[in-house]
Amino acid sequence: MMRLASLGEFEQVVLLAILRLGENAYGVTIRSEIADRTGREPAPGALYNTLDRMEEKGIVRSWLGDATPQRGGRAKRYFALTKAGRAALIGAQQAYRRLLDGLDLLEGANA
Numbered sequence: 001m002m003r004l005a006s007l008g009e010f011e012q013v014v015l016l017a018i019l020r021l022g023e024n025a026y027g028v029t030i031r032s033e034i035a036d037r038t039g040r041e042p043a044p045g046a047l048y049n050t051l052d053r054m055e056e057k058g059i060v061r062s063w064l065g066d067a068t069p070q071r072g073g074r075a076k077r078y079f080a081l082t083k084a085g086r087a088a089l090i091g092a093q094q095a096y097r098r099l100l101d102g103l104d105l106l107e108g109a110n111a
Contacts, residue, residue: 005057005088013038014050015089018060018079026065026076027051051079059085 007015017033018025027047035041054060061082064075081089 005059005084007059007088007092010042010046011050011054011059012089012092013040014047014054015059015081015085018081019089023078025079030079054085058082059088 013034014030017030017037020037021029021033027044030051031042031044031047034047051060051062055062059082060079062077062079065078067073067075
């Protein structure tokens with residue numbers, strides 16, 4: 001059986017943002033999605049370091065789009081999950097669900 005990559009909390013947030021964005025997942029949109037959905041605004045360096053590390057681990061893959069005049073002729077670097085990345089994310093989410101099973105953290109949270 002293949003061993004799944006271990007994911008940290010921020011890595012999971014980034015992977016979920018990439019999944020939500022689909023074909024439009026590149027640095028700026030990933031940061032924006034994370035900010036919109038979580039209220040956290042990751043520093044660009046933290047995000048790109050995480051993306052680079054996850055690519056080295058085989059969790060995501062990246063490719064360059066076409067250069068655009070709006071970006072001074074630079075190309076956008078797009079990201080997508082690999083099969084291993086999707087499996088690692090599913091495994092991490094299943095582990096959280098097992099840990100949460102039987103707990104009602106939201107009951108009385110607004111009191």
